Amino acid sequence: MNNNKKVNAEHVWKQVDDDVVPHLKLSVMDRAAYSYLLRHSRIEGKPRIRFAISWLAHGIRLCVRTTRSALHRLFDHGVLRPIECGQTGHVVHVRLPAEIPGLRVSKDSPRSPIFLAGRLEKTDFLQNRALREAIHFRERSRCFYCLRRVARLSRCLDHVVPRAKLGRNSYRNLVSCCPDCNSKKADRPADEFLRWLYRERRLSANDLRGRLRALDDLAAGKLKPPVPGQR
Numbered sequence: 001m002n003n004n005k006k007v008n009a010e011h012v013w014k015q016v017d018d019d020v021v022p023h024l025k026l027s028v029m030d031r032a033a034y035s036y037l038l039r040h041s042r043i044e045g046k047p048r049i050r051f052a053i054s055w056l057a058h059g060i061r062l063c064v065r066t067t068r069s070a071l072h073r074l075f076d077h078g079v080l081r082p083i084e085c086g087q088t089g090h091v092v093h094v095r096l097p098a099e100i101p102g103l104r105v106s107k108d109s110p111r112s113p114i115f116l117a118g119r120l121e122k123t124d125f126l127q128n129r130a131l132r133e134a135i136h137f138r139e140r141s142r143c144f145y146c147l148r149r150v151a152r153l154s155r156c157l158d159h160v161v162p163r164a165k166l167g168r169n170s171y172r173n174l175v176s177c178c179p180d181c182n183s184k185k186a187d188r189p190a191d192e193f194l195r196w197l198y199r200e201r202r203l204s205a206n207d208l209r210g211r212l213r214a215l216d217d218l219a220a221g222k223l224k225p226p227v228p229g230q231r
Helices: 009-024 028-039 053-060 064-077 129-138 179-185 190-199 205-219
Strands: 048-051 080-086 089-094 156-159 174-177
Touching: 009 028, 028 053, 028 064, 028 089, 048 053, 053 064, 053 089, 064 080, 129 156, 129 174, 156 179, 174 179, 179 190, 190 205
Parallel strands: none
Antiparallel strands: 048 089, 080 089, 156 174
């Protein structure tokens, strides 16, 4: 597939209105942000776009804080895929409606979408207690980072890629951990934090290798939590 090819704008806007907005339950702010980024990327034949949040906020006439929240929700829905986050701005891959995980639209009949409910890839694992507990259960009462056993009332959920760096509430980005690791990791990259734990002699060399493999498996979607009805 050639992502640089210009798309049929009329068809895309119909899919946004008929399929994306109602089935993903996008707010007015979410729709405005998605539409504006679509306009300046895929409609122009560019799959990726580099932008500052202030630029997007100005374009859709919203404050920076509201715009940032809308971006987070679009990432959680899989509408946008983060490529880079830095001081010079964000680089994201803007997905067309037909490319959004969990949402299928018919090319011949845009008003006949098939929404694939229960897809792990689009599930926000912070939205309710059952989903949060599924992440804790996956780690079997141990801290994902230091491997210590964690009491039920003390355990935390940590974003491997912080929300400030566009990390999602996906099962690929959430882990159960102890309060100490949650506090000390902060916004550090997870692999860097694991090596710090090794230098502090809180992980053995074998533990470090195992945790780095687990980190790779998590990002690859191999560590699926036991959510009823989902495979």
